[in-house]
Amino acid sequence: MPWLLVWLFVMLTWLGLPVAAAGPKSGGHLVVAVPIDPDTFDPHKAVAAATREIDYNIYQGLVSFDTEGRIVPCLAESWETSDDGTVYTFTLRPNVFFHNGRSLSTEDVLFSLERVRDDATGYPMMWPKQIEEIVTLDDSSIRVQLKAPYAPFLSELVDAAIIPKEAVAQLATKPVGTGPFRLVEWVMGQHVKLARFDDYWEQGLPYVDTVTFRIIPDPATAILNLKAGAVHVIPRLSPDVAWQVEQAPDLKLLKGPMNTVQLMAYNLDREPFSDKRVRQAINYAIDKDLLIEGAAWGYGTKIGSNMSPVVDLYYADLADYYPYDTAKARELLAAAGYGQGVSVTLSLPAEYDLHVKSGEMVAAMLGEVGIEVNIELVEWGTWLDRIYTKRDYDMTIVGFTGKLDPHTALNRYTSDYGRNFSNFRHEEYDKLILEGLQATDIARRQAIYSRCQEILAEEAVAVYIMDPNDLVAMRSDVAGWRYYPKYVDDVGHVYFDK
Amino acid sequence: MQYLSRRTAALLVTLVIACTITFVVFHIIPGDPALLMLGTEADPEVLTGLRQELGLDLPLHVQYLNWLKAVLAGDLGFSTRLKRPVAGLIGERLPVTISLAVLSMLLTLVISIPAGAYAATHHGQPIDYIIVFASQIGMAIPHFWLGILLILLFSMYWKVLPPGGFVQWSADPWKAFLSLVLPAFALATHRVASLTRITRASMLDALTQDYIRTGQSKGLPKLSLIYKHALKNSLMPIVTVAGMQFASLLAGSIVAEEVFALPGLGRLLLQAIGYRDLPLVQGIALFIAIVVVLVNFVTDILYMILDPRVRYK
Numbered sequence: 004m005p006w007l008l009v010w011l012f013v014m015l016t017w018l019g020l021p022v023a024a025a026g027p028k029s030g031g032h033l034v035v036a037v038p039i040d041p042d043t044f045d046p047h048k049a050v051a052a053a054t055r056e057i058d059y060n061i062y063q064g065l066v067s068f069d070t071e072g073r074i075v076p077c078l079a080e081s082w083e084t085s086d087d088g089t090v091y092t093f094t095l096r097p098n099v100f101f102h103n104g105r106s107l108s109t110e111d112v113l114f115s116l117e118r119v120r121d122d123a124t125g126y127p128m129m130w131p132k133q134i135e136e137i138v139t140l141d142d143s144s145i146r147v148q149l150k151a152p153y154a155p156f157l158s159e160l161v162d163a164a165i166i167p168k169e170a171v172a173q174l175a176t177k178p179v180g181t182g183p184f185r186l187v188e189w190v191m192g193q194h195v196k197l198a199r200f201d202d203y204w205e206q207g208l209p210y211v212d213t214v215t216f217r218i219i220p221d222p223a224t225a226i227l228n229l230k231a232g233a234v235h236v237i238p239r240l241s242p243d244v245a246w247q248v249e250q251a252p253d254l255k256l257l258k259g260p261m262n263t264v265q266l267m268a269y270n271l272d273r274e275p276f277s278d279k280r281v282r283q284a285i286n287y288a289i290d291k292d293l294l295i296e297g298a299a300w301g302y303g304t305k306i307g308s309n310m311s312p313v314v315d316l317y318y319a320d321l322a323d324y325y326p327y328d329t330a331k332a333r334e335l336l337a338a339a340g341y342g343q344g345v346s347v348t349l350s351l352p353a354e355y356d357l358h359v360k361s362g363e364m365v366a367a368m369l370g371e372v373g374i375e376v377n378i379e380l381v382e383w384g385t386w387l388d389r390i391y392t393k394r395d396y397d398m399t400i401v402g403f404t405g406k407l408d409p410h411t412a413l414n415r416y417t418s419d420y421g422r423n424f425s426n427f428r429h430e431e432y433d434k435l436i437l438e439g440l441q442a443t444d445i446a447r448r449q450a451i452y453s454r455c456q457e458i459l460a461e462e463a464v465a466v467y468i469m470d471p472n473d474l475v476a477m478r479s480d481v482a483g484w485r486y487y488p489k490y491v492d493d494v495g496h497v498y499f500d501k
Numbered sequence: 502m503q504y505l506s507r508r509t510a511a512l513l514v515t516l517v518i519a520c521t522i523t524f525v526v527f528h529i530i531p532g533d534p535a536l537l538m539l540g541t542e543a544d545p546e547v548l549t550g551l552r553q554e555l556g557l558d559l560p561l562h563v564q565y566l567n568w569l570k571a572v573l574a575g576d577l578g579f580s581t582r583l584k585r586p587v588a589g590l591i592g593e594r595l596p597v598t599i600s601l602a603v604l605s606m607l608l609t610l611v612i613s614i615p616a617g618a619y620a621a622t623h624h625g626q627p628i629d630y631i632i633v634f635a636s637q638i639g640m641a642i643p644h645f646w647l648g649i650l651l652i653l654l655f656s657m658y659w660k661v662l663p664p665g666g667f668v669q670w671s672a673d674p675w676k677a678f679l680s681l682v683l684p685a686f687a688l689a690t691h692r693v694a695s696l697t698r699i700t701r702a703s704m705l706d707a708l709t710q711d712y713i714r715t716g717q718s719k720g721l722p723k724l725s726l727i728y729k730h731a732l733k734n735s736l737m738p739i740v741t742v743a744g745m746q747f748a749s750l751l752a753g754s755i756v757a758e759e760v761f762a763l764p765g766l767g768r769l770l771l772q773a774i775g776y777r778d779l780p781l782v783q784g785i786a787l788f789i790a791i792v793v794v795l796v797n798f799v800t801d802i803l804y805m806i807l808d809p810r811v812r813y814k
């Protein structure tokens with residue numbers, strides 16, 4: 004089919020002149036294409052990324068994050084942290100309204116955080132267990148006491164939506180938040196329609212009158228809709244169709260790192276991966292630049308450890324720790340006793356084109372140094388079950404969604420963590436992670452997580468390949484799109500520029 | 502009456518078998534609904550809680566019996582991922598799937614029967630070859646590709662039809678109809694092709710029968726001979742195939758729904774399988790089984806109408 008699409012779209016040429024920018028303009032109806040429905044609009048129960056990308060515009064937490072991933076005030080105007088890092092005191096922003104017209108109070112914050120913490124709610128993360136007690140101090144301040152210092156607390160809090168108590172029963176289908184948009188209608192399988200919330204607290208925002216997230220599962224159909232003007236934005240475009248957008252004059256393509264770590268993991272409990280020299284040899288044998296070029300069409304940023312460069316504050320640049328060097332790889336393999344070659348299985352999640360393509364290239368690269376790779380395609384459900392949970396595999400390629408806080412990103416390699424599917428065990432690493440959790444000083448944390456990333460690289464725990472670019476295709480009159488190191492579509496800042 | 506009760510018993514047996522197979526297969530293939538919902542990022546402790554909440558920690562036969570008991574009481578349960586009643590989710594998708602099925606079936610019948618009959622009566626003439634050739638092509642075209650091609654032509658070049666999506670019948674019947682035209686056409690192409698071939702073959706067979714020769718010799722008008730005698734007698738295989746086609750249309754078309762972004766049953770099933778959403782998959786499987794059995798039932802009745810001999814057997 005690809006050659007046919009090539010032929011079809013080459014036939015399509017458009018003319019159009021980009022108009023010069025003159026500041027954000029209000030009004031208009033924005034249509035965004037997304038591939039799948041949200042699961043539920045109850046923000047404390049939702050687990051799908053497809054929900055978060057939309058409900059970011061409906062719900063807000065005490066704090067939020069900016070485009071650099073730094074924690075910024077949101078419903079809390081300011082906050083103070085005790086010296087030992089266990090007490091957080093938040094001051095609420097005045098004149099904030101819920102979509103039902105009622106103004107926000109500390110009671111709502113108390114109710115929401117208690118709900119997140121309650122086992123019966125089914126909140127998908129464990130961090131609320133760190134909370135010892137929540138107390139409202141007066142009309143505008145609230146204090147959260149933690150059981151022990153927990154450095155990622157604020158960056159976890161961004162996902163704890165503040166909701167009004169009276170709306171809780173129907174939240175799943177009738178969300179009520181404080182965000183720039185309110186839900187008008189959700190027709191499953193068709194669209195989620197939002198309208199601007201006139202009493203929104205942030206001056207001048209949002210710009211457009213309505214936003215419709217249309218559910219279009221087929222990427223080719225989504226692009227046709229974009230070209231026809233029926234859709235204005237496609238967030239997270241697949242790289243293999245990006246050229247179609249780049250060639251159309253009335254469309255544009257934005258590229259930015261996604262804060263995702265694509266890695267080839269191996270099972271350290273199995274031969275030959277238990278030998279560090281083999282792991283290092285594999286790292287030397289893989290040409291990451293070629294992988295980015297060949298599997299991701301050049302849309303990716305090379306990495307060397309389990310963090311993306313987006314998380315600027317804590318990122319350690321180890322991308323060239325193992326330069327491409329087949330001679331060295333062979334040498335290391337011979338030293339480990341695999342000079343005669345070895346055969347391994349590489350399991351790839353079939354639904355993820357990028358990982359499958361990368362895997363095919365990796366197999367060829369490893370073949371060069373005498374490692375015979377048998378590729379096995381597994382369906383995602385099987386991958387999660389057999390590989391990720393039961394750890395029954397040799398090697399696999401997967402992408403981990405990046406986190407705002409380095410702890411959450413790096414914790415997965417600690418010896419006793421339930422999802423440490425590499426079976427990596429390292430005493431110093433465990434200690435550092437524990438220490439980082441309690442450190443409140445940024446410089447100290449930077450040093451700790453820098454060292455953690457170094458250990459992962461040095462021990463060659465995996466081949467850290469790239470942060471694949473997040474490609475956003477849009478009509479050329481759409482402006483104001485913002486990239487965040489989290490999976491959200493911020494339509495509050497988007498406007499039509501014409 | 503006896504026929505009817507035999508049919509009803511067959512229906513029940515089919516349903517039980519279909520449900521049991523779905524259930525068993527779902528537990529043979531790897532994949533855990535709780536894991537799929539939470540993905541790679543959630544904490545492992547949360548998983549245990551979710552599995553308990555979904556009842557996945559119970560023994561298999563208990564899970565199955567619980568489900569069966571609820572179904573017998575008329576309750577299809579809740580989708581694990583979407584946390585909504587299964588019956589409602591299926592009901593929401595039916596307007597699209599049923600109207601699409603009816604529309605493309607009508608298209609199929611209206612085109613293929615006259616075309617097949619015409620080809621048969623002009624056997625060996627150029628028009629026959631053209632029809633046979635066209636139906637070959639129709640069978641060979643993959644409908645997802647045809648779908649994209651249709652969108653390209655009708656929505657982008659000529660801008661006469663919408664490029665996918667669905668408008669509710671209640672919101673705007675005309676727009677709803679328009680949004681189904683292209684997918685109905687894409688879905689019908691393959692079926693038109695195969696039904697045309699069947700009609701043609703069946704008619705060719707009927708035309709060589711003795712009663713046609715008798716009719717010809719006693720001077721019956723040609724049209725009446727073809728349509729009243731030959732066609733009516735060649736309808737049995739046509740009805741059989743058309744019935745099967747209609748049942749498969751009612752089960753929803755995954756590919757066409759993906760390409761045209763239609764919220765039908767096929768996409769719901771695909772997602773449900775992907776997320777190992779067992780109650781939803783079971784519900785849809787049950788629905789499809791009922792549809793297939795009912796359509797077969799109607800086909801059987803049509804047999805009796807068409808061929809009195811069936812009645813006396």
